[in-house]
Amino acid sequence: MQNDAREFVDLYLPQKYSASNRIIGAKDHASVQVNLAEVNKAICGAIHRMGESDDSILQLAKAHGILSKNF
Numbered sequence: 696m697q698n699d700a701r702e703f704v705d706l707y708l709p710q711k712y713s714a715s716n717r718i719i720g721a722k723d724h725a726s727v728q729v730n731l732a733e734v735n736k737a738i739c740g741a742i743h744r745m746g747e748s749d750d751s752i753l754q755l756a757k758a759h760g761i762l763s764k765n766f
Contacts, residue, residue, distance in 0.1 A: 756762045
């Protein structure tokens, strides 16, 4: 993509953390995006650093019916 000065720049598309709808910042290099079946979710770096990303993925998978509710 080119800006007004005809310089090539990367397009930044902000994303939201799927569990809390907080915006993932451009400098959050610890964030990950997971494409699991038809569930496309993003996990912010703060949750990733706390080690809670696996629990977040489990909750989202249950909510979308990929896993049973009593898993």
